[in-house]
Amino acid sequence: MEQIELFSIDSPCRNKCKSSKTGFCTGCLRSREERFQWFQMSDVEKRKTIQRCKTRWQKVIKAREDKLTTQHHLPYGMTDDDVQLLLIANDEH
Numbered sequence: 001m002e003q004i005e006l007f008s009i010d011s012p013c014r015n016k017c018k019s020s021k022t023g024f025c026t027g028c029l030r031s032r033e034e035r036f037q038w039f040q041m042s043d044v045e046k047r048k049t050i051q052r053c054k055t056r057w058q059k060v061i062k063a064r065e066d067k068l069t070t071q072h073h074l075p076y077g078m079t080d081d082d083v084q085l086l087l088i089a090n091d092e093h
Helices: 032-040 043-069 080-092
Strands: none
Touching: 032 043, 043 080
16 A cells, blocks of 8 residues: 655756756756656655666766776766766755
8 A cells, every 4th residue: 555645755856957868867867758757657656766866876976986997988878077067966955
């Protein structure tokens, strides 16, 4: 049985919207489909989406650390500048 939410789940949007070359938002790391479907999602789906964004964030940070020591590419079409903006936005929240 799904628990009734007393408060709405806020969008993870950070108002830093820009699509990477693979369609992920460089601000919140949602996919194109996740952004377009946000207002139609159930609260359970929204929580799962937010968790996926957190997992992507961790993967980007790990890949950035690895890239500093090797020549790997960043995931989700992110660039070094995108990651820097994401780090700044994360510090603001």
